[in-house]
Amino acid sequence: MKILLVAATSAEIAPLLTKHFLGQNTDSFILGKHQVNVLITGVGMVSTAFSMGQELTKNGYDLAI
Secondary structure (H helix, E strand, C coil): CEEEEEECCHHHHHHHHHHHCCCCCCCEEEECCEEEEEEECCCCHHHHHHHHHHHHHHCCCCEEC
16 A cells, blocks of 8 residues: 655644654655655645646555644
8 A cells, every 4th residue: 555644744744653653854765565655745735736646647645644
């Protein structure tokens, strides 16, 4: 399964990555059988929509969080 984790800033997602995964500077990693990509979009709805639009145009995901 290909998973996309989305956050506005790296500070928002750093605790999750540090505690459960590899470290706070990780943008892509394997978790079991799953490929996990991290997308930092920037603050605001416009920035999030733009960044996610670009990412989803280039790559397909089974799950986005």
